[in-house]
Amino acid sequence: ACPRPRSHQPPPPEMSGVEVCSRIFHVRSVALSLTIRHMKKQDVKEAINELKRVLKPGGLLFVNFLTIKDFRVGDGVDLGEHQYEQMEDDELVIHSYYDYHEADSMFDDMQLIYKEDRVLERKFEGEWIRQGFIDYIYKK
Numbered sequence: 001a002c003p004r005p006r007s008h009q010p011p012p013p014e015m016s017g018v019e020v021c022s023r024i025f026h027v028r029s030v031a032l033s034l035t036i037r038h039m040k041k042q043d044v045k046e047a048i049n050e051l052k053r054v055l056k057p058g059g060l061l062f063v064n065f066l067t068i069k070d071f072r073v074g075d076g077v078d079l080g081e082h083q084y085e086q087m088e089d090d091e092l093v094i095h096s097y098y099d100y101h102e103a104d105s106m107f108d109d110m111q112l113i114y115k116e117d118r119v120l121e122r123k124f125e126g127e128w129i130r131q132g133f134i135d136y137i138y139k140k
Contacts, residue, residue, distance in 0.1 A: 028059045037066050040083055041096050048106045052140065061110065061138045065098045069119050069132030073097050098134060110138040 036044045048063070055061060068082055072095060076086035082097040100117055114137040121130050 028056050036063070037095055038093050039096065040079065040094060041081055041098075044096060045106055052110065055140045057140055059140045060113070061107075061136075061140070063103075063136045063138070065103055065134045065136075066095060067117065067119075067132030067134050068097045068099050069130065070097055071130045097132075100134065103134065103136070107136070107138050110140055113137040113139050 036047065039047065051061060072084070072086060073082060074084070076084040076095075078084055079094070082099075084095055084097075085092055086095050087093075088095075114135070116133075116135045118133045118135065119130060120133070121128060123129075
């Protein structure tokens, strides 16, 4: 459990089940992947800003977004801006999908070290699927 300072505000309802800690020490590197896939884009932007705040100068941020090339784009309840409520493992979850340049502006104040647009094709539960990802490494 994370210690909560008196000024801590509770997380918004859409982040229920996600451990939120406002008393994070400054870190050298942060890796994000699965967590941000299940957040609305506005919440992703806020989370990225918080991670940049606690990242030490010279620290690295590894982040991975789903892309609009993913086979699930368009499935489920459309929340707008390529965001959908979709079923995953018998649970309703949010998936947010990005085009190639969409997330770039979140990192204007950081140095881009690496960016890759990946499409994986693999068998899942007996069927071929296509998954789209954009991987970034940024330096503060």
